[in-house]
Amino acid sequence: MLIVMSPQATDAEVQAVIDRIESVGGTAHPSRGAEVTLIGAIGDTDTEVRVSQLELDGQPGVEKVVPILKPYKLASKEQHREASIFDIGGAKIGGDHFALIAGPCTVESREQLLTTAEIVKDAGANMLRGGAYKPRTSPYSFQGLGVEGLKLLAEAKAVTGLPIVTELMDARDLEPVLEVADVIQVGARNMQNYGLLTELGRAGRPVLLKRGLSSTLEELVMAAEYILKEGNEAVMLCERGIRTFESAYRFTLDLMAVPVLKQMTHLPIVVDPSHAAGRRDLVESLSLAAAAAGADGIIVEVHPQPEEAICDGPQALRGSEFAEYARKVEQVAQIAGKLPFLEAAQTA
Numbered sequence: 652m653l654i655v656m657s658p659q660a661t662d663a664e665v666q667a668v669i670d671r672i673e674s675v676g677g678t679a680h681p682s683r684g685a686e687v688t689l690i691g692a693i694g695d696t697d698t699e700v701r702v703s704q705l706e707l708d709g710q711p712g713v714e715k716v717v718p719i720l721k722p723y724k725l726a727s728k729e730q731h732r733e734a735s736i737f738d739i740g741g742a743k744i745g746g747d748h749f750a751l752i753a754g755p756c757t758v759e760s761r762e763q764l765l766t767t768a769e770i771v772k773d774a775g776a777n778m779l780r781g782g783a784y785k786p787r788t789s790p791y792s793f794q795g796l797g798v799e800g801l802k803l804l805a806e807a808k809a810v811t812g813l814p815i816v817t818e819l820m821d822a823r824d825l826e827p828v829l830e831v832a833d834v835i836q837v838g839a840r841n842m843q844n845y846g847l848l849t850e851l852g853r854a855g856r857p858v859l860l861k862r863g864l865s866s867t868l869e870e871l872v873m874a875a876e877y878i879l880k881e882g883n884e885a886v887m888l889c890e891r892g893i894r895t896f897e898s899a900y901r902f903t904l905d906l907m908a909v910p911v912l913k914q915m916t917h918l919p920i921v922v923d924p925s926h927a928a929g930r931r932d933l934v935e936s937l938s939l940a941a942a943a944a945g946a947d948g949i950i951v952e953v954h955p956q957p958e959e960a961i962c963d964g965p966q967a968l969r970g971s972e973f974a975e976y977a978r979k980v981e982q983v984a985q986i987a988g989k990l991p992f993l994e995a996a997q998t999a
Contacts, residue, residue: 652699653729654690654707657714664712665690671710675701678880682731691719691730693880723872723916725879726886731917737885739857740814740833742777744887745919749989750948751977752816752921754780756963757793758800766955767970768807774974775981775993778834779804779813780950784820785962786838793961797824801831808833816859816950822850829856839863839891839926842874852881859921859950861889868908872916887919888912889950890941892927901929904937909944919947925966931957934968935976942983949980 654668665688669679672692677699680691692702708716721727736745744750753771758764758781768779783800785793796803804815814833819825820841828835834857841847842863851858858878862871875886890909892902904927912920922944924937938949954960954967968976981993 652692652702653717653719654692655714655717656688656690656712658687660688660712660714664710668707668710668713671705671707672702675705677702680725680730684733687714689730689732691724693724721915723869723876726872726875726916726918728915728917733917734913735884735917735919737857737887737919739778739885740812742814744777744921744948746947747988747990748947749942749981749984749992750777750919750921751980751992752776752778752780752948752950753953753968753973753977754816755782755954755960756925756952756967757782757785757961758796758803759961761803761806763955764803764807765810767953768811768813770955770970770973771953772811772813774977776813776977777948777992778816779807779811780816780836780952781807782818783828783831784818784824786818786820786840798827801827805831819847819851822847825850825854829854832856834859834887836889837861839866842866842871845874845877848874848877849881852878852883855883857885857887858883859887859889861891861923862893862905862908864894864902866893868912868915872912872918875916875918887921887948888916889921889923890946891923900927900933902927904928904941906937906940906944909941909946913945920945921948921950922946923950925950925952925963925968929963929966931966931968934966935979938976938980939983942980942989943987945987947989951976 672679677694734746753776785795816834818836836859839861895903922941952967955970957964957967
């Protein structure tokens with residue numbers, strides 16, 4: 652249920668509505684816009700019935716009460732009409748702000764990470780990505796440096812000032828990851844790990860949630876709802892390619908997901924062209940297409956020497972080519988209505 656407060660509603664009237672919702676076991680999620688405040692009343696079926704019996708439309712300051720028809724209550728545009736904008740360590744994403752998140756697939760060594768971090772920083776990237784824990788198809792493949800990798804990411808952040816995006820696979824590793832990560836990435840294979848999502852909701856750190864390999868857009872948004880319902884409002888959705896019958900490339904990048912998700916939700920939409928393509932020669936084209944489609948950000952893999960990378964070298968952009976790539980992405984993003992981001996990142 653959504654309670655729309657009148658533009659003249661006072662803070663006391665808003666709080667009175669919140670108190671009444673909570674008095675019957677509901678959870679109130681206020682969203683304060685430039686002109687009006689919306690309050691989402693969330694709970695199980697019995698709670699929603701009790702909230703509906705409160706007759707809140709007669710409460711002082713309430714303009715109207717409307718049902719939220721979507722199964723995803725907090726992620727829907729009914730609950731939050733304006734696009735969400737998140738400030739992550741000075742890097743903004745959402746609305747007219749575009750974020751370029753770049754770095755190696757995995758942290759391999761101090762030299763590799765710091766070299767890459769300086770390359771992407773100098774070229775204007777907003778955030779540094781790098782995996783300390785890596786989900787691999789084979790249990791015998793490199794699984795990441797773990798805590799040592801997190802220490803190197805912390806050093807890279809101290810040197811460059813870039814916010815850190817890194818993946819969490821297991822809730823048991825949450826505390827050490829929280830010490831370093833500005834954004835916690837949830838990989839495609841963990842999109843429906845609801846226990847992990849709930850813990851991330853309680854942790855309160857921004858989350859980059861990747862779409863599952865065979866998941867629908869509604870399933871992706873419902874997964875985000877697990878995080879949102881715990882009080883963590885900073886969730887970004889990531890399209891990273893889905894499995895189809897096509898075998899000419901690794902995955903099919905579903906660019907139509909970008910405008911459709913923007914119709915469904917207020918959350919920022921990020922695109923991962925590296926994992927979709929699996930091939931370096933396709934990454935730039937997919938990135939430009941994502942920016943043109945209205946994506947709020949791109950997360951891309953960069954390596955100083957991709958031929959020597961421990962994992963996913965064939966899809967990583969060469970460090971020497973990244974600055975020109977970033978310039979092209981910014982140009983297309985501006986055409987799509989985004990603010991310039993390279994100069995702001997370089998001078999931050």
